Amino acid sequence: MQNFDDVWFTFKARVAAELRLKNNDVHSQILLVWYALVSSAASIVAVRYEKFAGPDTDIYTAILSVALLVISMLVANRDYRGRALQLRANHIALKKLHDDLKSGLVSVADKPAMYSKLLAECENHSSYDDRYFRVLNRAGLTTRIPTRSDYFFMLSVCSFRVVFLLVLYILPFTAFYIQSVKN
Numbered sequence: 001m002q003n004f005d006d007v008w009f010t011f012k013a014r015v016a017a018e019l020r021l022k023n024n025d026v027h028s029q030i031l032l033v034w035y036a037l038v039s040s041a042a043s044i045v046a047v048r049y050e051k052f053a054g055p056d057t058d059i060y061t062a063i064l065s066v067a068l069l070v071i072s073m074l075v076a077n078r079d080y081r082g083r084a085l086q087l088r089a090n091h092i093a094l095k096k097l098h099d100d101l102k103s104g105l106v107s108v109a110d111k112p113a114m115y116s117k118l119l120a121e122c123e124n125h126s127s128y129d130d131r132y133f134r135v136l137n138r139a140g141l142t143t144r145i146p147t148r149s150d151y152f153f154m155l156s157v158c159s160f161r162v163v164f165l166l167v168l169y170i171l172p173f174t175a176f177y178i179q180s181v182k183n
Contacts, residue, residue, distance in 0.1 A: 002108055004101045005143055007115055010125070011094035012133040017125035018087040020132070025080035031168055032072050038172040039064045060175075086122040093118050128157065 042053070042061045051057050097114055100106040106114065134146045135154045 002101070004098055004111070007094055007098045007101065007111075009130065009133075009144060010115075010119070011091050011098055012137070013125040013130040014087050014091035014094065014122075016129040016133045018084045018091065020126075020129060021080045021084035021087065024078075025084065027165060028075045028078070028080065032068070032075060034169065035064070035068050035071075035172060039068055064172075083123065087125070090118060090122045093121070 039061065042057075042064065045052055046057050046061055053060055097106065097111075097118060101108065101111055131146065131150050131154055134141060134144060135150055138146055
């Protein structure tokens with residue numbers, strides 16, 4: 001019986017990549033809306049209380065507005081949603097190839113060409129995506145079992161991501177609070 005682990009692991013890693021890109025899309029959109037709301041609220045409050053965040057309130061709100069514009073352009077250019085859709089179509093095709101190889105509908109001789117074609121159809125997943133899948137699905141694996149360093153890496157990256165997102169979500173309040181307490 002042939003083993004098609006390379007196709008299967010690529011399929012699973014690309015599923016993880018799709019999930020990562022979808023999460024990036026959701027958080028980037030929420031953060032853009034959140035910062036736009038904070039920027040708008042700060043501008044409205046500044047109409048009534050010109051120096052609510054200190055003597056340079058007008059400068060801070062202008063910088064926040066320009067930064068928000070630049071970041072929104074950068075996020076739009078990353079195209080998380082479009083890339084996730086491409087990865088989805090690709091991992092579905094990889095799953096079909098894997099199933100067809102296992103059932104004998106596709107000959108083993110045709111596998112390299114078909115697999116290479118599918119690999120070239122979209123961006124590659126990252127090593128993070130591969131580790132993510134293997135660490136979270138350890139119980140079902142018989143090959144490429146994650147190491148302790150894989151677990152440590154994933155714990156570190158996931159912890160950093162949670163802390164980084166929390167900081168981004170509370171940063172506007174913190175910045176304006178610190179400025180208002182100073183004055």
